[in-house]
Amino acid sequence: MIFGTYTSTERMALMFGLGKKSSGTVTPEQVLDALRTVQEPELHRDLVTLNMVRDIKVDGGNVEFTVVLTTPACPLRSHIEQDCIRAVQAIPGVENVRVHFDSNVPQDHRMKGNVMTGIRNVIAVASGKGGVGKSTVATNIAVSLALEGARVGLLDADIYGPNIPLMMGVKQLPPPQNNRIMPAEAYGVKLMSIGFMVPPDQPIVWRGPMLHTALRQFLGDVEWGELDYLIVDMPPGTGDVQLSLAQSAALSGGVVVTTPQDVALADVRKGLVAFQKLNVPVLGIIENMSYFVCPNCDTRHYIFGQGGGRKYAEEVGVPLLGEIPLDTRVVEGGDTGKPIVIAAPESPVAQALRDIARQLAAAVSVSAMQTQPEGVIGLGDIPVMND
């Protein structure tokens, strides 16, 4: 008898013939009961109550089942997997446990009944001031979420500098179909930009009503199809676009991008206040250009000061979704139409962006789950049990 993998209580149980390997047939009900002890770490409820367990299969001592996550970009996947294995392995008779994963992004119920159909969550990326890397962050988050397997759209609503087509390497829209505007597509992301509507060298002067109409069109007349996330790159600062967007579409939430300098941080407050005024939940702050990693010695240099974003986020009670280093390859990627998460996926800057996208997806799930109609818990359907 090998005791190596058992706790002292389990060892005692084995010695007295109550061992997990010696008892009768394992049932799917036992598996489900064991999974009732596994908490979804962010939703603070167990997997069974949240209806996240599907397809339990038991074959002798072999158990497999599927956990349906609320996002394919779940940052806690391996944590949940370990917890599931531990819980099910504790059932007497269980020898092997295999956990499969699937995902079903919850619909933000504020989204229903507005101009968009088929879009589950709309996330606005804003900044208090220009030039902090808001478009870069929005683009790389969108591509990161698509890389995780989500259905993603990216709407460039930055009327002052609609540069996302350039960053995504897209020059024009495909022809319309059935009188519907078709979005462009790059790196698995559907893309629409205010820049497609006007010649590149023509300055864009949008007055309130014109802007409002254009935004409604982007949301309602573009054939987005089914999307888990629509990421919206907002113009810097606060103003008409924010207001129009909040009126035309319910936003699931907003994030504010900043750099560590005091002046940028002071402007973040404006972005936060704008979201709060429009009743848009603030999902987090993202600090860009946080530090520079020396290519020769790997030391981090905090050029604009260290920890400003984190301190500020704590002060205002908003999560800091992550810190992104400075890297000249970001500029090259932006200019050549290849976002850094594609151009240099192993770089620290790409890794930071991928991680931020996961944190954001998790925050969106938590926020969307809070909008579920009363009586609906978790993902809705009843678990399927096969044995």
Ligand SMILES: Nc1ncnc2c1ncn2[C@@H]1O[C@H](COP(=O)(O)OP(=O)(O)OP(=O)(O)O)[C@@H](O)[C@H]1O
């Ligand atoms: N982490 C980074 N490292 C190096 N360069 C960066 C980084 N993030 C952004 N940049 C560069 O900074 C410049 C400004 O970025 P970006 O256009 O994304 O900012 P923005 O806040 O959207 O600006 P605007 O207000 O003009 O729309 C770009 O040249 C971009 O490539």
